[in-house]
Amino acid sequence: MWGKILGFCFGFMFGKIFGAILGLYLGHLFDKSLKNDFDKAGGFSSLFKGDDVHERQALFFSSCFAVMGHIAKSNGRVSEVHIKAANLFMDEMGLKGDERREAQHAFQAGKESDFSLKETVSDFKERFTTRHDLLQLFLEIQIQMAFSDGVLAEQEKQLLAQVSKQLGISKPHFAFVLKRYQAEFNFRQQQQRYKQQQQGQSSSYREGSGHHVPPDNSMNRSQALALLGLNSDATARDIKVAYRKLMAQHHPDKLVSQGLPKHMMEVAVKKSQDIQAAYEYLKKAA
Template sequence: MWGKILGACFGFMFGRIVGLFIGLYLGHMFDKSLKKNFDKAGGFSNLFKGDDDINQRQALFFSSCFAVMGHIAKSNGRVSETHIRAASLFMDEMGLKGDDRKEAQGAFKAGKEADFSLKETVYDFKERFARRHDLLQLFLEIQIQMAFSDGVLAAQEKELLQEVSKHLGISKTHFAFVLKRYQAEFSFRQQQQRYQQQQNRQQGQSSSYREGSGHHVPPNNGMSRTQALALLGLNNEASERDVKVAYRKLMAQHHPDKLVSQGLPKHMMELAVKKSQDIQSAYEYLKKAA
């Protein structure tokens, strides 16, 4: 618009009527080029992105996550009581109540339907979070957690998890890495529960805090070096440097505030906190055992 106006004015000044038309044409070409570049940059929508954009991403993560969880829970043809209990516990951990809980239950139920499209749901999710690799990985970890809720990964569940991983653009090698890491995490949490139950029986409710952090650090009583390394995704040949690199990378991937700013629903922030605590616990153990 302004290109046409200015082009016409300058053209008229230097060439009267003929100059006006030449200036108008050149201004039109300038406006067209400017608009094309502006649209490519996102147009006016980029000027108004903010909380609404984050809210939309969080809503998509929330609904997609519970829908895929429901689909995986029904991989054997029916949803077991263990999976229902696990989904309910997951909602409790997130503090979901009222409409938020109903929305989660509705998405979980939708994932169980015969006409649910896993490929389309995960593809749409990936398109929205394409450059947020940490969120894509956390999404996969949540699905692995659902599949492992009964302590056993059935063949059908593993096939679905591999399909989810493929649609997310995660390689087979990295899927195997994430799966192995979660198995170590699952084993560690079971050990924590047994230890905590024993402590409660002996001396009542107790908890430990890492000095100066204010963050709860789960007890690591009985943790072996092999288990701690596996939780960090490492094997027994790992060096001290390998441990530090793996620890820093995993802590960065699971940083709660960063994940929430990228689109993780605030309700799910506790999940990232717990994963960070497990990683911290394993690292602290390895530092002391060194």
């Protein structure tokens, strides 16, 4: 645009109307050439290259395992259950070789007496300050570690509240996330028991011990509502709104594009599946 304006002005100064027309045309060619060069350089996106997605993923990865290690040691020592939970989490992510060693190193660093939880979470928050869904998922992963032994100890709850506060998450929303994860944890425990029962009964059926009766795997309404973070008086509209919001918050591809390490995509996938299962049950039960 500036090429046209300057071309018109200089053209008019030296050649009146004809010069202005010629200057306008030459200015247009200049603008076009400048735009092509700008596009080749990456356009406006080139101005934001400092906020590289791979750097964000590396920070999410290291911060997540370090804080997990710190929470695991909140009772004074890391139990075998917490170590097993951390290893299972690494297995789910498919971490091997150097990547697994990096995760173990970060987890170990979080257990050290000189580890600064405040500084680590503060640095994380500063980098992801506009990525609210990632901040919440980070908190949910820490809650998952705290729940790995099936019990949320008071020290663990206090640390989680501290992490939540530093992430800029309000107390009411922290309580909501915590309550919803408890429902998610209970649902997965039930699914695991069902799977074990099914395997046992299938084995008995193959051995000819009688007719096969599949175990009851029905999800009740209160459990489905809790998974969506709703109370018993929720309406059909409440259910739909909660479902859409939770699915948007835990969409794997979106979270990866914002900085979630690809290895951690499975976390978001499982959460999405639980949310979908709850919603499908409530739709059929309506």
